[in-house]
Amino acid sequence: MYGVTARQERESDGVAYGGSGDPRRSIELLWGVPPRRKRGPKPRLSVADIRQAGVALADAEGLAALSMRRVAAELGVSAMALYTYVPSKAELIDLMLDGVYAELPTGDVPGEGWRDRLATLARENRALLEWHPWLLSIAMSRPVMGPGVIAKYDRELRAIDGIGLDDIEMDSVLTLLIGYVQSAVREGLAAAGAERSTGMSDEQWWAAYQPAFDAVLDPAGYPVAVRVGSAAGAAQGGAYHPGRAFEFGLARVLDGVAALIQRRR
Amino acid sequence: MYGVTARQERESDGVAYGGSGDPRRSIELLWGVPPRRKRGPKPRLSVADIRQAGVALADAEGLAALSMRRVAAELGVSAMALYTYVPSKAELIDLMLDGVYAELPTGDVPGEGWRDRLATLARENRALLEWHPWLLSIAMSRPVMGPGVIAKYDRELRAIDGIGLDDIEMDSVLTLLIGYVQSAVREGLAAAGAERSTGMSDEQWWAAYQPAFDAVLDPAGYPVAVRVGSAAGAAQGGAYHPGRAFEFGLARVLDGVAALIQRRR
DNA sequence: CCGTCACTCCGTACATCGTACGGTGTGCGG
């Protein structure tokens, strides 16, 4: 049984990674339990070095460019050397995820009421995802239970603790909010990223497609789509600020939460 | 410049696909413009055959298992033969996406008011994503402008046309709703899929991790996370129906939309 | 009627991936 085969069975839907090896080892890795080595040559690297190199590479070139060989090269070491620190690429990605979460602030979320605080949380999460877009490509098949992830979860929960929701509702509201932010950022990055990677701006792309498109499309068949689609397209192409769409959706989500809180009182 | 390299540059964040080749060719492919071939041997396959084989494979084994060689094998043909029908794997995926959308109903969404109709839409989208989980692994760098995608967009817009929102708001509300459904399904499938692929149930997994986890975690450091996390975990492990979480978030989103509509009047 | 040529299909080749395996060298504990 060789590498790729085994891994692909586990990644059955494209980008699934997650604690898949020995649980104890994974946890120790995430929490930085010092390795108990005595004899032998001094290690040239540390797990943190590898994590940082991985993050830097993913930040610069995306998750697809993150290969063990590339990371190793960045550190001046052979690919296989990494496996003395990290059991597999999947655990490395877990480490990277937890690592960027761990750099987030840990103090109480500032804000007057829950709505202010949730909005701040949403904007912070948005900034994080825009800084590390590869986070969106990680599908966690199991939660990564590292210190960064848990600290983030705790801080976010504290922002809505004691406002009248029960524990399960708190978790659900947070899931809803974070899910919204991920959707919105995914949407936004798709457009921006496509421009960079295809070398065509939105206008250029549309100019290239439109003739072929008009040749096949019967506008009468999709009346509303054509009307709204062109309005939405114009809005996005025009002076419509990208942050506007984000704030619009955010306001809706928060309104929904407000209705829940009101009902609970 | 070889294949994988070129593609990876384009897929800079993991799973990006989308119209990347000749626009005219892509559109004709999507809309099924008949190829104008005269001479030569009769083609053994059709684009539709290839699309269907791809969908079947992705349904059964996920996007990661979708390789040109596998699809070709399924059709009793060599890998390279596919390239006479489809310019690249990226366009095949576009075709698959548009194809499953095209199988959706096209009539008006049933329901008394906008809220009913949006809820129906959400549940339909949820069913679609659970049936074809690989849809969640496709990151569209550009919209796929095929007949299925446009028909779906049109039908969904018609469900909220004329209820007091302007065109841009209609588009935004739909984006919000679909984004919510994607988040929720992603969440739900992650748990279910992990169980299948790691061969451990949630309880088994947790039982394996908990000892190592408790050894490193200081509960006092993350008071709210520990409290809420265990409550949420118990709820999910207990008799808490999976659809419950979906309906909870959906109700919040619809409440948010309701607030918007009310304000517009 | 036959030769031409567009067209379908295939075999091979390349760069790249994750990682299993076995070997080499290093430096601390006995």
Add this chain to the structure above:
DNA sequence: CCGCACACCGTACGATGTACGGAGTGACGG
């Protein structure tokens, strides 16, 4: 100071997408 635990590396394998060139097929132009 010897032995062993450990860090590190080279090589190899089965995958991947797809470029390239060759082989066979069948309808049209002459």
